[in-house]
Amino acid sequence: MGGPRMRKRKPVRHKHVREVERELGVVLGMDIDLSDGFIELAHFEGRDILLLDRTVVGIKVEMGDSLKWVPTIRGILHWKPERCWAAVDDGATPFLLNGADCMGAGVHIADPSVDAGGFVWVRDQDRGTPLAIGVALVDGDEMMEMTKGKAISTIHWIGDELWEIEA
Numbered sequence: 001m002g003g004p005r006m007r008k009r010k011p012v013r014h015k016h017v018r019e020v021e022r023e024l025g026v027v028l029g030m031d032i033d034l035s036d037g038f039i040e041l042a043h044f045e046g047r048d049i050l051l052l053d054r055t056v057v058g059i060k061v062e063m064g065d066s067l068k069w070v071p072t073i074r075g076i077l078h079w080k081p082e083r084c085w086a087a088v089d090d091g092a093t094p095f096l097l098n099g100a101d102c103m104g105a106g107v108h109i110a111d112p113s114v115d116a117g118g119f120v121w122v123r124d125q126d127r128g129t130p131l132a133i134g135v136a137l138v139d140g141d142e143m144m145e146m147t148k149g150k151a152i153s154t155i156h157w158i159g160d161e162l163w164e165i166e167a
Contacts, residue, residue: 004161006049009042017041020050023069024058027119028081044162052078056165061155063117063135070119072156073163076130084118086110086136086143086152087125096122096132101154104138104146114140120152132157 014035025032040051050058050069057075060067071079088096092106102122114120116139122132134152136143143151156162 004045004165006165007043009040009051011038011040014039017050020058020069024071024075027068027070027084028079029083029113030079030081032079044165049162056162059156059162061135063119068119070133070155071121073121073130073133073158076121076133081121083111083113085121085123086114086140087123087128088131089125093124093131096154096157097159099154099157099160101150102132102134102152104143104149104151107143107146107151110140110143112140114143116142122152122154130158 017034017039021032021034034052037052038054042049042051048060049056055074056072057078058069059072060069086107087109088102088106089108092102096102108125114136116136118136120134120136121130122134123130132154133156134154136152137150138146
C-alpha cells in the first residue's frame with residue numbers, strides 16, 4: 001500500500017498536449033495522433049507521465065541537457081514504431097527484465113538511425129516484443145560492433161514500477 005503512486009492526475013484537452021504529440025512523433029519518426037483518446041497528465045516518481053485512455057504511453061526524461069517526452073513500453077506497443085530500436089538475444093533478456101543496462105555484446109541488430117545520447121527501445125530479437133527503453137550510449141552502427149561495455153542506459157523495463165502502475 002505504501003508503494004509509488006501516480007499523483008496530480010488531471011485530464012487535458014488535445015490542444016494542450018500538441019507539443020508532447022510532436023515530440024513523441026519526432027522521437028519515433030512517425031505521426032502520433034492523441035486526439036481520439038482520453039488524455040491525462042500526471043506525475044510518477046518525480047517525472048511527468050502521459051496517459052492515453054488510462055494507459056501510460058509517455059514519460060518525460062532527461063536526454064542530454066534537456067527534458068524530452070519519450071514513449072513508455074506500453075506506448076511502443078500502442079504505436080508500433082519502426083525505428084530507434086536495438087534487438088537483443090535471449091541471453092540478455094533476464095538481465096534487462098531486472099533493470100540492468102544493456103551491454104553491447106547482447107545487441108545483435110540495431111537501427112542505424114539510433115544516435116548516441118538519443119532514445120532507443122530494446123526488443124527481443126526473435127519475437128520483436130519491446131523489453132525496455134533507454135538512452136543510447138553509442139550510435140546504432142557501433143552498437144552492433146561492440147563486444148564489451150554498455151550500449152544502452154536503461155530507463156524503464158517490463159516489470160518495473162511504471163509498468164506495474166494501476167491506471
